[in-house]
Amino acid sequence: MATIKAIEARSxxxxxxxxxxxxxxxxxxxxxxxxxxxGATTLEIRFKNNGLxxxxxxxxxxxxxxxxxxxxxxxHYTSKLSSYDDLASLHTFGFRGEALSSLCALADFQIVTAQxxxxxxxxxxxxEVSGKLRKTQIVAGQRGTTASVAGIFKRLPVRRRELEKxxxxxxxxxxxxxxxxxxxxxxxxxxxxxxxxxxKTLAALIPLDLDLEFKPxxxxxxxxxxxxxxxxxxxxxxxRPVFGEGRQTPDRQMFFxxxxxxxxxxxxxxxxxxxxxxxxxQSPFIFADLQMDTSAYDVNVSPDKRxxxxxxxxxxxxxxxxxxxxxxxxxxxxxxxxxxxGSKASGTKQQAL
Ligand code: ADP
Ligand code: MG
Numbered sequence: 001m002a003t004i005k006a007i008e009a010r011s012x013x014x015x016x017x018x019x020x021x022x023x024x025x026x027x028x029x030x031x032x033x034x035x036x037x038x039g040a041t042t043l044e045i046r047f048k049n050n051g052l053x054x055x056x057x058x059x060x061x062x063x064x065x066x067x068x069x070x071x072x073x074x075x076h077y078t079s080k081l082s083s084y085d086d087l088a089s090l091h092t093f094g095f096r097g098e099a100l101s102s103l104c105a106l107a108d109f110q111i112v113t114a115q116x117x118x119x120x121x122x123x124x125x126x127x128e129v130s131g132k133l134r135k136t137q138i139v140a141g142q143r144g145t146t147a148s149v150a151g152i153f154k155r156l157p158v159r160r161r162e163l164e165k166x167x168x169x170x171x172x173x174x175x176x177x178x179x180x181x182x183x184x185x186x187x188x189x190x191x192x193x194x195x196x197x198x199x200k201t202l203a204a205l206i207p208l209d210l211d212l213e214f215k216p217x218x219x220x221x222x223x224x225x226x227x228x229x230x231x232x233x234x235x236x237x238x239x240r241p242v243f244g245e246g247r248q249t250p251d252r253q254m255f256f257x258x259x260x261x262x263x264x265x266x267x268x269x270x271x272x273x274x275x276x277x278x279x280x281x282q283s284p285f286i287f288a289d290l291q292m293d294t295s296a297y298d299v300n301v302s303p304d305k306r307x308x309x310x311x312x313x314x315x316x317x318x319x320x321x322x323x324x325x326x327x328x329x330x331x332x333x334x335x336x337x338x339x340x341x342g343s344k345a346s347g348t349k350q351q352a353l
Pocket of ligand 1 (some may be wrong): 030034035038059061062063064072073077078079080093094095096097098099100101145147
């Protein structure tokens with residue numbers, strides 16, 4: 001029998017990093033979330049060759065203090081969480097201290113950063129593959145941080161080739177993700193949707209404002225003999241359930257839990273199923289933020305934190321479907337006049353009514 005021995009540290013680092021940074025989207029997501037966690041109000045995101053050569057996120061956040069330079073990209077080093085108990089009350093996007101160390105393993109990674117009292121002097125930090133600080137150099141720079149990722153997956157050739165093959169689609173996914181963050185950022189959702197998708201998109205939407213109450217399928221605790229009730233508030237916007245107001249492709253659907261963008265496939269399916277029963281031929285635009293107690297879900301399911309485990313998804317979805325159907329029934333389902341005229345008089349320019 002072959003000897004059982006430990007995998008060398010460098011290989012373990014590569015393998016684990018590939019689970020944190022799985023694709024182009026996770027690079028953008030981790031950098032943007034770090035900027036938002038640092039209190040940034042303006043982000044500039046640059047791509048070279050659709051991100052294959054470079055993804056760079058520049059922010060105007062608080063910057064990194066010099067005493068943290070040594071540790072910033074070391075694995076499981078974070079300024080956001082120090083013990084597992086803190087997870088329940090977490091209000092930052094990041095908490096695992098893995099993104100920067102993973103980027104060092106998978107790409108050429110560097111940071112330029114300045115705190116308010118240092119600008120216009122900044123420091124450029126370069127790192128080893130392990131995440132260890134290799135070099136610092138004083139450069140010019142404003143308050144904030146610029147994180148640059150060059151040649152992503154250069155050390156995982158199979159994944160690099162796969163990414164090159166699908167780069168157009170992957171880049172499209174990155175843009176959709178960035179739109180989701182932009183929609184949830186400062187300002188009202190309405191303003192953000194208008195800025196990103198245009199006033200026409202907004203005009204086809206109705207507000208989502210649902211209070212869901214449901215009994216958990218497996219009550220975890222009973223307070224003085226009373227049955228426990230879970231409450232969730234769903235807020236956002238969705239297409240009116242009318243032909244012409246939806247879209248042919250479901251590429252504009254964004255889901256959040258307490259303002260954290262995430263993939264919620266079961267919730268997405270519930271929305272689409274109910275919508276389809278009112279408008280068979282199109283998919284809705286969806287912006288849905290599920291606001292709930294932090295004890296009702298777990299973000300610490302996968303290293304990339306995209307998957308959120310909702311503790312009582314079954315009962316929640318049933319309740320959501322009923323509320324949605326009621327909302328669509330009550331919504332104005334008349335086809336807008338402009339469309340009726342538009343289809344009759346095709347070819348001629350229509351005045352908006
Ligand atoms: P996490 O976000 O889970 O803490 P990361 O590896 O993403 O782990 O980042 C490590 C640490 O580096 C963060 O905890 C934060 O202190 C610092 N950091 C990363 N990006 C930025 C940034 N854009 N501005 C300020 N600090 C940052
Ligand atoms: Mg992070």
